[in-house]
Structures are given as C-alpha cells and as structure tokens.
Amino acid sequence: MKPLRMLGRSVRDAIKSVIRNFSLSLASISCITITLIIVAVAIIASFNVQNFTQEIEKDMTIVVFVDNDAKEEDVEVIEEEIKAIKNVDKYTYQTKQEVKAKMQEESEVFKTVLDTWEDDESPLKDTFQVKVKNVEKIRKTAEKIENIDKVSTVRYGEGMVDKMVSAFSSVEKVTYGIVIALVIVTVFLIINTIKLTISARRREIGIMRLVGASNITIKLPFIIEGMILGLFGSIIPVLITTYGYLAFYKHFDGYLYSRLIQLILPEPFIYQTSLIVIGIGILVGMIGSASAVRRYLKI
C-alpha cells in the first residue's frame, strides 16, 4: 500500500509540474514527437523491407537455360550434374514447348507473338528451374551450374532485389543517423526541463530531505515527469503510425509497385509498432530525467 501511495503522490507531483512549466514541457514534447515520427517511419520501412526481402528470397529461382544444340543425352548429363550440387533443393525441367505454352497462358500478347514462331526458330530454350536450400549461397550455386557444359544460367530477381535492399539499407542508415541526433537533442531538452523543475522546487526538496523523505521518494516525481513528457510526445506519432499506415496500405492495396513487394498486414503490425514507439518515447524521457536528477539533484 505504501509504495502505491508514494507512486500516486509522485505521479500527481509530476503532472502538476508538467503543467507549471508548460512552455518548456511543450518544447520537450514537440521534440519527442518529431523524433518519434521519424522513428515510426523508420520502423515501418525497415520491417517492410525485411518482410518482402524474405518473401522474395523464398521465391528466388535459378533458371538454367540449356543451349539449343544440346541433345537429349546432354540434358540428362546436365540434370545429373545439377542434382549433384549440394545446395540444390529441387528442380523442374521444362522443354521450350512447355515454356511457350506457359507463357502463352500468362498473357494475350505473348500468345499471338509466340504463335507465329515455329519450334526451330523459337528464341525460347529448354530450362531447368532450380530452387536452392540456402538463398545466401545462390550466387555460388549459380556459378557452379553455369560451368556445366551447354548451359547458360541466369538468376532472376536477384539483381533487382540486391539493388533495392541496398537502397533501402542506405536510407535506413541515414534515418538512424537522424534519429540518433534527434534523440540526443531531445534528451538535452528534457534534461533542461527537469532542471527547471528541480530548481523551482529546491525549497520543497530541502524540506523533504529534512523531514526524512528517502532518496527514491525525492527522485521519483522528476523521473516520472520525464516519462510523462515521453508519453505525451508519443501520442501524435502513434496516431500517425496507425492511421497513416492503414491509409497507405489501403491506397496501395497491400502491394508496392509490383506484386513482388508485399506490405505487412496492418493488424497487428500497427499495434506492435505503436507499442515500440510509446516505449521509446517513455524510455527517452526517462533517460533525460534520470540524468538531470543525477546532475542537479545533489542528494
């Protein structure tokens, strides 16, 4: 009961003091808000990038083109050699006729164009479609297959994914830099806010010490004040995250640019992100106030 009573008292004091130093509190809250908006966007972006790179990697296939002059025995040899490679998970073989039929199924345009080609003048080739066990080693596996006689390989999707991931990761790095800088500025603002509160309450603190308040009792209201600033600062970012992502998801129908880039379902993703944002807000507030208490509250 007693700790609860003291906590209630601390929260009451903290809220009072947020209101009393309203302008400085507002500055701290705004700074936290801006920081957290960027943090939220960074979280959403990086989780989505992670998600779709994983999805793409799952689908990643090495397409092995067999040279046109290869005979049936050659194809068998190629098949044996592919089978022998450790990283190969499974593979399918399609003759150029099958490839043609499949492509014609996919699109009207292909159908009419491909219909005009006879088998011997068709630019299509017999193909193996190889799935690998470990996507990270896909390049090596592809190289091994490429070395087989009468074969030319192409890894598709890979180049684009690589570029996209590296573009996103550099954007991510810049974002992290900005976030760190903003967090530092925010922490300093909070330190100053709490410093002001401490000096405004110097007399009260002195009396508290005289009458035997424990150190934690004296410190707690200031630390809670910082946490409240963080909490208030996370309100707008949470709203932006929740409604912003919902609108974004709806606008793009769950896909970005192509079917390849699938967005994460809003639920429960937005709630998790909101919790992370609130957590970071409170944590930043606490770090700021704790260091102010350590610096300016000599007890």
Added chain:
Amino acid sequence: MDLIRVKNVEKKYKNGVTAIYDLNLAIEKGSFVFVIGGSGSGKSTFIKLLYREEKPTKGQVIVGGLDVAKLKNKKVYKLRRKLGIVFQDYRLLPKLTVYENVAFALECIGEKKDVIRIKVLKALEDVGLKNKVHEYPDNLSGGEQQRVAIARAIVNDPKLLLCDEPTGNLDPEKSLEIMKVLESINKSRGTTIIMATHDKEIVNKMKKQVITLKDGHLVKFKQKGTYAE
C-alpha cells in the same frame, strides 16, 4: 541514558576553516539544552553535525544509537525521521496551508491519510494553532509561522528536536511565546530539545542546561546555566 554522544569530534570545512576542535559531550534523553556562543563559535556546525548536514572530519557523533558520521548519504533519511529540525527562517512552503505544511512531513514518508490527519491536528494543537489550519503562511505573523515549523518538526513524534536560532527573527515577546511552546513539548512529549541561540535573555530566564562554545572549543557545560561571558 544518553541520547547523544559526541566523542573527539573535529570539523574542518573544505575552505580550511576549522569550526569545531576536539569536542566531547553527552546529552541525556529528555533534557533541554541551549548551545550558546558568538558568531563563528561553531553552534550551527554543532547542530548540523547532529542531523548529518555535515560530517565530522574526525571523531564520533552518536544520535539515538546511530553513528551519524558513518551514515551513508542514502541512509540519512533514517536519522532524519527520528528528529525534528526548526530554523530561524521557518522554511515553510508558501503555496501550502498551515495544515498542508505540517502534513507534508508525513506525506513525504508515506504515512496514511487518516493517521496524518490525527497527528497533524495534535501537533497544531500543541503549538496553539488549531484555529489557523486553513491559513497560508504569508497571512501569519513570524511567531505563528515559527510555531507551524515547530508543529511540522514534532508531528512525527521525534525523540530529538533541533532548533537553530528559532527566535532569531522574532521580537522578545514572540520569542518568549516560542520558548513556552518548546518547553511544553519538552515536558509533555518528553522530546529532547537542543537549541542554538545567542539570545541572552531567553537563556537566563529558562535556567536550562547550557553548552558554551567559543571559537570551536567547548568552554562550559552547565546544568541550569546562564549566558555569562
């Protein structure tokens, strides 16, 4: 039984000034002691050593069984809960009423609301301010403000009440009022009172124990003493 034992205490401030040299004394439970001496005699330092505002550079200060000199900063509150302190400048919170000022001391240590109510009203009755509970300190006279401060100091039933020049800002009449309050607390509650002062009249009138300090040395410790040069 001795409530306070001071053994071979020396206090040297960081700026090189030595405020107290080799002080030895013991104060009995329930006694009323004046600490007198001119400015710079070490009266205030002596009081500060007792409530661990200052640490002695040498020696032992034992208050109610606690070795104050060895007390860690974090644990000072344990000592403070056993004693009450009154200053010359009252140190009240202007935005709180008389009742709230006294209650503040108990709220800070997490006392229950109904217990606070009973103790605060009792303390205010003891200092004769029961009819001013809802006033703000600024609306009170100096003597009344000091009585509020005394009520705050005794509200937690301390064994020891330390007073650093409590009448320093008051005229002789109001000073006497305060002394009456302190004497009745000493008698009715059995609280040990140590009061630093340079008010000759009060010391001579009260006929209590007197510790005389001069330039940091103990000159005299007399039962029923007077303020003699």
